[in-house]
Amino acid sequence: MVVRWLIKPNMYQDSVKLMKLTAEIQEMEGISQASVVMATDMNKAVLKDAGLLVSEVAEANANDLVIVVAADEEEHAEKALKAAEKLLETFNVEEGKTEKQKLPKTIQRGVEVLPGANLALISVPGTYAAAEAVKALNMGLNVHLFSDNVSLEDEVRLKELGCQKGLLVMGPDCGTAIIDGVPLAFANVVERGKIGIVGASGTGIQEATVLIERLGAGISHAIGTGGRDLSGAVGGRMMLMGIDLLEEDPSTEVILLVSKPAGSQTTPKILERVRKCRKPVVVCILKEDLSGSLSSWAVYAATIEDAAYKAVALANGEEPLTIPANFWGDYSELVSETVRNMRPEQQYLRGLFTGGTLADEAMLVLGNIIGDIYSNIPLKPELRLPSSQQSKAHTIIDLGDDEFTRGRPHPMIDPLPRNERLLQEYKDPEVAVILRDVVTGYGSHPDPAGELARAVMEAREAYPNNNAAVIAFVCGTEGDPQPLSAQVETLEKAGIMVLPSNAEAARVAGRIIKQLESKGV
Amino acid sequence: MATARDLLKGPVKVINVGLDSFAENLTSLGVPNVHLDWKPPANGDPEMIKILSILWEKDEYIKRVNEQAVSRMLQARPKLVDIKPAKEAIPGFEPNLILHAGPPISWDRMCGPMRGAVIGALIYEGMADTPQKAEELAASGEIKFAPCHEYGAVGPMAGIISASMPIFVVKNEAGENKAYSNLNEGLGKVLRFGAYSSDVIQRLNWMRDVLAPALSRAVNELDGVDIVSITAKALQMGDECHNRNTAATSLFIKAILPALLKVCEDSELKEVVEFLVSNDHFYLNISMAACKAVLDAAHGIEGSTLVTAMCRNGVEFGIRVSGLGDEWFTAPAPHVSGLYFPGFSDSDANPDLGDSAITETCGLGGFAMAAAPAIVQFVGGTVGDAVNYTKEMYDITMAVNPAYTIPLLDFQPTPVGIDLVKVVETGTSPIINTGIAHREAGIGQVGAGLVRAPMECFKAAISRFAEVTCE
Incomplete structure (x- = not known):
């Protein structure tokens, strides 16, 4: 063994830095011991115990830096000393070694870091979501609970707590909200305006806000409640709070209530509140015909399109009439031409939706034109598909339903399952029309139109003898991260018919089917 | 709201x-x-989630109680008031009592450095004249061993305090409670690392006969020394007052020197000053006693989840919780990851040892790591890591301490008051910045580094807390 040393007179270095340097030298080939220290009496004592105190080092003083190594051979010792010398000059912690900056872990700490925070947007797995929501409410935060798989019991508990504290509990399973112009979770970027929405349906709210903008008006707030809010157990707690809030809110002049089919237990309670509301209210609870029960104090709308149209009329100080036929345009020529190109066996409609409420609305509109439609979320129980994987006659599928999303992303984010299903439907020679929603906005896929266009081209390539028409509605705006005009252009270039509203898309599809029927006769 | x-x-x-x-x-x-x-609460541990959801139901009550507990910490005003022999200062100190660091432990289970320190203390007290006799006496059952913490005291490393050892007496001016710690002997071969050779005993004798009386006179001459202000200044000067006390020790010497000049004979003055300036860690034990005084002021409040002690005896890590009285919750003492002095490696290291984690419990040490960038390299880390350690601790604490601010964080106040619930919920253990002792008696400190308090202590404590609260 050889012991070699180097003394750097009057070179002070911090002891921690030197310990780290020592550790590096110690790792070098052939080095059994190494020490880089200031030659203080204490350090010299340590060196002595380690058998490294040569007389020169013993004479060094506390301001001198000493490097001592014990190595198996001369060459290794020299190498180590040189390396130590070099490290002393250049020694610095490598860049980028610092761990990423720490984010707060708890809601409480989040509030400390962001003073004035007033909303918690919660999207953690359902098992944990209720507990986080309670913490948020106890911290005085409104809650937007995007998570699903929260029990009904927890939903009731959360909303009771919210009511006690005067805080919103939007959700669970609340896909969208727009508060003070801020789109939350899955939401479109829409103009601000006088219409306030309370919605027990994510895509219902999205469609309503998009159509209101398309009709030249704007949104004050869109408050989501989650789809179960109007159930008997929850009792419409958040829809009632939403109405209170919008009634008081100075920027709201017209209130629009939207709900997916809800069961009618809570409707009377909601209507009772609507009757007392000082602002005009449009009520659209899908599948519930309230045309007779609202009389003069509120406006009934059968579809979301109808609701948006009436709300905009009210906001403009006009009579809330039903949307006129051919309001969006005259598509007779388009329909006739499509029908002309079809083969005799083509007769069926297949709708592939990502938004449950959009599927509901399409079925309501189409039901009046073409009759029974099978579905995984049917309007009547007898129309339930035996298997959601296999379409039958006229079929509309909600691919955003739980059975399709368990353990995988929602089809608004991941287009693959829906594209596969499109291929499956296109393959069927009896299919005449494939109806699709294209939902853009924050949260959605960056280019849903591009994905649909690609899927349609692939289908045409795979089955050149088939020629089902593809009809789409883009639930989106120019302000979305995926601008409307570009999405429409992509679709039209691919030969996809793009209609300006979900209901209109359904109507045009229905007219095609109807004309095919009479052609067949 | x-x-x-x-x-x-x-x-x-x-x-x-x-x-x-x-x-x-x-x-x-x-x-x-x-x-x-x-992350899922308690990293998804179903049993812990069950307990947490019980406690979340009582959130408002617990929060209210904790506010009261932590405000006692924040209002505490620790002042060094005297230096006295343990038997005179500490109530109930019997001649055959030996205090040690960490949770309770019997002689036969003690680690090497602690056994060595006990031997040294028995020789120092004149109760044994050879190490062998000291060991026999320690094993005989005639000596009563107890944790420092159970007598209002704290001691770094082995933390051994015997009857005639001089100790710091720190009084909480805002309450009436007092806390104690032994005097720091310096680095190298010292009792707290288990050394008991004659030079160690001689130094202890000198500390008893010369240093302690001199300091006592000086402290009394000053009518006490305020500790909060020294610690506050030291944090601005690069100390975290656990593993780095360079600034605080200097400030303490500056505070006491005029009084020493007044009350000391020339000959003893030279010795005393030489001793003080040779040891950058002299302030550590004062800092620890002050922290203990602060935490004891908040201990014993029913319904509070404030952690009031974290300490290690070299075999086990133990914690106490304000609302759970004098019960200890323990787990095996963890291994410290850090850097080693030349000639030592992790195979030489004793598991975590000492009461000095009282500083972290009080919001200093690892919790104030961002104040002490000079020592972050102990863990091969960067200044950014130091900042992150401190930031992370805000997630598990109840309040911030406006008296202690960190320049690097734009003078943000330090995190203070460890919340048992938050530790378990976030799965984030308190970070402790500590020295590493050799596992054999008397060799001394072999390195320094960082260690996390074992989560098992907190899990055990929270289970008991839920039991007690739901009765």
């Missing part, structure tokens, strides 16, 4: 819990938001 009505008035400010893309969208729109580093 804001309501839904205020929310609609805007501006919307969002705490995002879950999908980070939602936060990114808000950021791109210029909406103020904070994305949380969220």
Whole structure:
């Protein structure tokens, strides 16, 4: 063994830095011991115990830096000393070694870091979501609970707590909200305006806000409640709070209530509140015909399109009439031409939706034109598909339903399952029309139109003898991260018919089917 | 407290819990938001989640009690008032009592450095004249061993305090409680690392006969020394007052020197000053006693989840909780990861040892790591890591201490008051910045580094807390 040393007179270095340097030298080939220290009496004592105190080092003083190594051979010792010398000059912690900056872990700490925070947007797995929501409410935060798989019991508990504290509990399973112009979770970027929405349906709210903008008006707030809010157990707690809030809110002049089919237990309670509301209210609870029960104090709308149209009329100080036929345009020529190109066996409609409420609305509109439609979320129980994987006659599928999303992303984010299903439907020679929603906005896929266009081209390539028409509605705006005009252009270039509203898309599809029927006769 | 009505008035400010893309969208729109580093509570441990949900139900009550507990900490005013022999200062100190660091432990289970320190103490007390006799006496059952913590005291490393050892007496001026710690002997071969050779005993004798009386006279001449202000200044000067006490020791010497000049004979003055200036850690034991005084002021409050002690005996790590009285919750003492002095490696290291984690319990040490960038390299880390350690501790604490601020964090106050519930819920253990003792008696410190308090202690404590609270 050889012991070699180097003394750097009057070179002070911090002891921690030197310990780290020592550790590096110690790792070098052939080095059994190494020490880089200031030659203080204490350090010299340590060196002595380690058998490294040569007389020169013993004479060094506390301001001198000493490097001592014990190595198996001369060459290794020299190498180590040189390396130590070099490290002393250049020694610095490598860049980028610092761990990423720490984010707060708890809601409480989040509030400390962001003073004035007033909303918690919660999207953690359902098992944990209720507990986080309670913490948020106890911290005085409104809650937007995007998570699903929260029990009904927890939903009731959360909303009771919210009511006690005067805080919103939007959700669970609340896909969208727009508060003070801020789109939350899955939401479109829409103009601000006088219409306030309370919605027990994510895509219902999205469609309503998009159509209101398309009709030249704007949104004050869109408050989501989650789809179960109007159930008997929850009792419409958040829809009632939403109405209170919008009634008081100075920027709201017209209130629009939207709900997916809800069961009618809570409707009377909601209507009772609507009757007392000082602002005009449009009520659209899908599948519930309230045309007779609202009389003069509120406006009934059968579809979301109808609701948006009436709300905009009210906001403009006009009579809330039903949307006129051919309001969006005259598509007779388009329909006739499509029908002309079809083969005799083509007769069926297949709708592939990502938004449950959009599927509901399409079925309501189409039901009046073409009759029974099978579905995984049917309007009547007898129309339930035996298997959601296999379409039958006229079929509309909600691919955003739980059975399709368990353990995988929602089809608004991941287009693959829906594209596969499109291929499956296109393959069927009896299919005449494939109806699709294209939902853009924050949260959605960056280019849903591009994905649909690609899927349609692939289908045409795979089955050149088939020629089902593809009809789409883009639930989106120019302000979305995926601008409307570009999405429409992509679709039209691919030969996809793009209609300006979900209901209109359904109507045009229905007219095609109807004309095919009479052609067949 | 804001309501839904205020929310609609805007501006919307969002705490995002879950999908980070939602936060990114808000950021791109210029909406103020904070994305949380969220994990399932207690890392998904179902038993702990059950207990946590019971406690969440009582959240408001616990929060209220904790506010009271932590405000006692914040109001505490520790002042060094005297230096006296343990038997005179500490109530109930019997001649055959030996205090040690950490949770309770019997002689036969003690680690090497602690056994060595006990031997040294028995020789120092004149109760044994050879190490062998000291060991026999220690094993005979005639010596009573107890944790320092159970006598209001704390001691670094082995933490051995015997009857005639001089100790610091720190009084909480805001309450009536007092806390104690032994005097720091310096580095190298010292009793707290288990050394008991004759030079060690001689130094202890000198500390008893010369140093302690001199300091006592000086402290009394000054009518006590305020500790909060020294610690506060030291944090601004690069100390975290656990593993780095360079600034604090200098400040303490500066505070006491005029009085020493007044009350000391020339000959003893030289010795005393030489001793003080040769040891950068002299302030550590004062800092520890002050922390103990602060935490004891908040101990014993029913319903409080404030952690009032974290300590190690070299075999076990133990904690105490304000609302759970004098019960200890223990787990095996962890291994410290750090850097070693030349000639030593982790195979030489004793598991974590000493009461000095009282500083972290009080919001110093690892909790104030961002104040002491000079020592972050102990863990091969960067200044950014030091900042992160401190930032992380805000997640598990109840309050901030406006008296102690950190320049590097724009003078943010330090995190203080460890909350048992938050530790378990976030799965984040307190970070402790500590020295590493050799596992054999008398060799001394072999390195320094960082260690996390074992989660098992906190899990055991929270289980008991839920039991007690639900009765």
